[in-house]
Amino acid sequence: MSQKKEASLLRLVVVLTSIALVAGLALTGVYALTKERIDNAQKAKKELALNLVLPDFKGTITDTTIVPEGEKEGLLVHLAKSDDGTLYGAAIETYTKKAFDGRFDLMVGFAADGSIINTEVIDASETPGLGDKINKTKSDFAKQFNGQDPATYKLSVKKDGGDVDAITAATISSRAYCDAVQRAYNVFMNVKEVTHE
Amino acid sequence: MSKWNILTKGFFKENPSLILVLGTCPTLAVTTSVNNALGMGAATTFVLLMSNIIISLLKNVIPDKVRIPCYIVIIATFVSMVDLLIQGFAPALSASLGVFIPLIVVNCIVLGRAEAFASKNGVWDSILDGLGMGIGFTISLVLIAAVREILGAGAFMGHQFIPSDYNILIFVLAPGAFIVFGFIMALVRHILNKVEAKRKAKLTVQK
Amino acid sequence: MDKLLNVSGSPHVHSGESVKKIMWSVVLALVPAFLVSVFYFGLPVLILTVVSVGCCVLFEYLIQRFLMKVEPSINDGSAVVTGMLLAFNVPANLPIWMIVVGAIVAIGIAKMSFGGLGRNIFNPALVARVFMLIAFPVAMTTWPVATPVWGFADAVTGPTPLGLLKEGATVAGAMGDAHMPSYVNMLVGQMGGSFGEVSAIALLIGAAFLMWKRIISWHIPVAFLLTVFVFAGIFWLIDPTHYANPFFHLLTGGLILGAFFMATDMVTSPVSNRGMLVFGCGCGLLTIIIRLFGAYPEGVSFSILIMNSLVPLINKGFKPKTYAK
Numbered sequence: 252m253s254q255k256k257e258a259s260l261l262r263l264v265v266v267l268t269s270i271a272l273v274a275g276l277a278l279t280g281v282y283a284l285t286k287e288r289i290d291n292a293q294k295a296k297k298e299l300a301l302n303l304v305l306p307d308f309k310g311t312i313t314d315t316t317i318v319p320e321g322e323k324e325g326l327l328v329h330l331a332k333s334d335d336g337t338l339y340g341a342a343i344e345t346y347t348k349k350a351f352d353g354r355f356d357l358m359v360g361f362a363a364d365g366s367i368i369n370t371e372v373i374d375a376s377e378t379p380g381l382g383d384k385i386n387k388t389k390s391d392f393a394k395q396f397n398g399q400d401p402a403t404y405k406l407s408v409k410k411d412g413g414d415v416d417a418i419t420a421a422t423i424s425s426r427a428y429c430d431a432v433q434r435a436y437n438v439f440m441n442v443k444e445v446t447h448e
Numbered sequence: 449m450s451k452w453n454i455l456t457k458g459f460f461k462e463n464p465s466l467i468l469v470l471g472t473c474p475t476l477a478v479t480t481s482v483n484n485a486l487g488m489g490a491a492t493t494f495v496l497l498m499s500n501i502i503i504s505l506l507k508n509v510i511p512d513k514v515r516i517p518c519y520i521v522i523i524a525t526f527v528s529m530v531d532l533l534i535q536g537f538a539p540a541l542s543a544s545l546g547v548f549i550p551l552i553v554v555n556c557i558v559l560g561r562a563e564a565f566a567s568k569n570g571v572w573d574s575i576l577d578g579l580g581m582g583i584g585f586t587i588s589l590v591l592i593a594a595v596r597e598i599l600g601a602g603a604f605m606g607h608q609f610i611p612s613d614y615n616i617l618i619f620v621l622a623p624g625a626f627i628v629f630g631f632i633m634a635l636v637r638h639i640l641n642k643v644e645a646k647r648k649a650k651l652t653v654q655k
Numbered sequence: 656m657d658k659l660l661n662v663s664g665s666p667h668v669h670s671g672e673s674v675k676k677i678m679w680s681v682v683l684a685l686v687p688a689f690l691v692s693v694f695y696f697g698l699p700v701l702i703l704t705v706v707s708v709g710c711c712v713l714f715e716y717l718i719q720r721f722l723m724k725v726e727p728s729i730n731d732g733s734a735v736v737t738g739m740l741l742a743f744n745v746p747a748n749l750p751i752w753m754i755v756v757g758a759i760v761a762i763g764i765a766k767m768s769f770g771g772l773g774r775n776i777f778n779p780a781l782v783a784r785v786f787m788l789i790a791f792p793v794a795m796t797t798w799p800v801a802t803p804v805w806g807f808a809d810a811v812t813g814p815t816p817l818g819l820l821k822e823g824a825t826v827a828g829a830m831g832d833a834h835m836p837s838y839v840n841m842l843v844g845q846m847g848g849s850f851g852e853v854s855a856i857a858l859l860i861g862a863a864f865l866m867w868k869r870i871i872s873w874h875i876p877v878a879f880l881l882t883v884f885v886f887a888g889i890f891w892l893i894d895p896t897h898y899a900n901p902f903f904h905l906l907t908g909g910l911i912l913g914a915f916f917m918a919t920d921m922v923t924s925p926v927s928n929r930g931m932l933v934f935g936c937g938c939g940l941l942t943i944i945i946r947l948f949g950a951y952p953e954g955v956s957f958s959i960l961i962m963n964s965l966v967p968l969i970n971k972g973f974k975p976k977t978y979a980k
Contacts, residue, residue: 262511263511263513263514266509266510266511266514266518267514267517267518267521270506270510270518270521270522271521274521274522274524274525277525277529278525278528278529278532281528281529281532281533282532284536285532285533285535285536285537286536288535288536288537289532289535289536292535292536292539293539296539378617378621379600379601379617379620379621380612380615380617
């Protein structure tokens with residue numbers, strides 16, 4: 252240090268406090284400056300996912316959280332109703348804990364009759380080159396769900412007697428994907444019953 | 449030490465991650481692609497530069513006993529600013545760098561330069577030092593990331609030119625980071641030793 | 656006088672062994688398993704082995720000659736052994752360029768960057784195998800079906816017995832799978848797997864030859880296999896619907912190849928007999944833990960590599976006894 256002087260306790264407190272104060276003020280400024288942009292970016296991201304799983308929808312979307320039977324974590328359901336009040340379908344934020352990396356999150360869009368419109372990966376960190384083929388940019392695996400009705404289409408890989416073609420050498424990720432879609436489907440059927448009553 | 453030396457010593461001779469082996473966590477974690485490396489390098493350079501400026505300006509005000517908490521507060525402030533700015537203006541980069549931007553706070557390079565250089569030198573020298581170290585850090589990140597991205601993903605800055613059947617996936621995963629880091633470290637040291645030997649030989653001839 | 660007497664423990668009798676002799680004996684011991692693989696998987700086995708051995712020797716020569724600038728020592732046969740073991744650890748339908756990458760890793764990263772033969776901490780062939788497993792996960796886990804015909808085995812692929820077990824819902828279900836080989840087939844080698852690891856009998860013949868020549872001792876393989884057997888047995892007794900029986904674990908995967916040919920690598924295993932027993936038990940325990948609870952179906956390579964890193968500690972704890980003390 253350039254100066255070797257013993258500072259008094261008061262000086263220590265004053266200097267540290269004022270530095271923290273200035274830092275806090277500066278941060279507040281930057282936060283205020285960026286808040287709107289950050290919110291917009293996050294909203295845009297969610298809307299993008301919503302548009303992908305419910306592509307042609309126009310109307311109102313109401314959000315509810317449904318906790319599946321026997322589970323702790325609720326799924327966020329974006330219920331889509333056309334302007335005349337009929338049920339168009341729903342986009343459901345679902346997850347699985349059976350993934351190779353523990354967990355990943357999907358958004359699944361259902362039509363009113365229960366068939367899958369589209370699925371989209373929201374957040375996943377599966378192994379590059381293997382499990383990450385659940386992303387549509389990496390392989391066609393996820394596309395096989397589109398248009399299928401889980402009432403007749405068994406959501407498990409062919410090895411387990413289902414109808415889904417697993418990704419080569421990534422059976423665990425493929426199973427997890429089915430698990431997440433199945434969870435969303437169960438919740439959707441639940442919601443459908445409630446709204447029809 | 450000349451001004452030019454203060455700036456350039458961080459590039460290779462005292463390169464923070466390859467020679468001083470500081471900031472190893474981001475060096476290993478974010479070097480999966482050149483774009484990530486550039487983003488991380490720029491963010492760290494900004495924090496280094498700003499914290500060096502403020503700390504060298506305040507070096508006579510900050511008492512010795514509380515200097516580390518003061519440095520941390522200053523560094524953390526700039527890191528939070530960078531984090532917010534990236535989230536707001538470059539959400540894609542924010543998604544791929546994730547938690548490693550906030551982790552710049554605990555990057556040894558930033559605190560190390562504050563303690564070892566900015567707290568003892570004037571503001572101009574500190575600016576040069578911060579810039580030089582930041583550029584050196586960016587150079588090493590980009591070197592490692594280039595090797596990893598080309599071998600592991602068959603791409604450079606996101607442009608794929610090797611089909612994915614011929615990618616060596618391990619290089620974009622953690623073990624590949626360690627292997628590439630080690631070999632680049634060895635290579636840079638080898639080249640530096642050669643340069644140094646040549647310089648010495650020249651000196652003795654001149655004498 | 657003092658200087659002259661103070662060398663090391665007697666007796667000083669040269670056994671007539673040399674690195675060269677040992678390495679070529681190992682190559683000879685691997686030949687039976689190699690022939691069985693050629694029988695089951697055909698020409699690709701021959702091509703992969705030749706490329707692997709050739710590349711290992713070539714890279715060793717190039718690195719020693721031009722990077723380390725020392726007299727190349729490719730005649731000692733150690734690169735040939737590495738090349739053969741590396742080839743034995745891959746599926747027979749692996750693309751050729753991948754095994755070239757494997758050879759670079761085995762020689763360049765695992766062996767030469769530590770200083771060459773005798774200085775490497777990890778078994779080079781295993782390092783390369785694990786590297787390739789992570790680097791080429793699809794190619795390294797797509798196994799051709801063993802069919803005793805001559806020709807290219809590239810058409811049909813099938814799972815390994817351990818893979819079936821890991822991915823199947825229940826043990827009974829996995830055992831009933833059409834791909835699951837009988838125990839006789841496991842013994843002779845008609846099952847899916849890396850091409851050098853399938854035939855237990857051929858590997859045991861080679862191992863017996865090495866033991867007869869006293870190139871490997873019984874300590875590591877016996878400790879390794881026994882530990883796997885005992886722990887697999889314990890879990891099997893606890894819940895036979897969940898865990899496969901211990902004989903299955905002994906005969907499948909790379910266990911026999913690993914226990915006799917890779918864990919016993921002189922450079923990367925402990926020097927004393929007691930140390931070898933500890934080393935073998937550690938390998939066995941880790942193998943069973945990875946097989947039963949890990950994400951990968953097979954754990955032999957990982958467990959040997961992990962135990963390799965503990966060898967200096969084991970050597971410190973179990974020093975060889977000084978003669979006649």
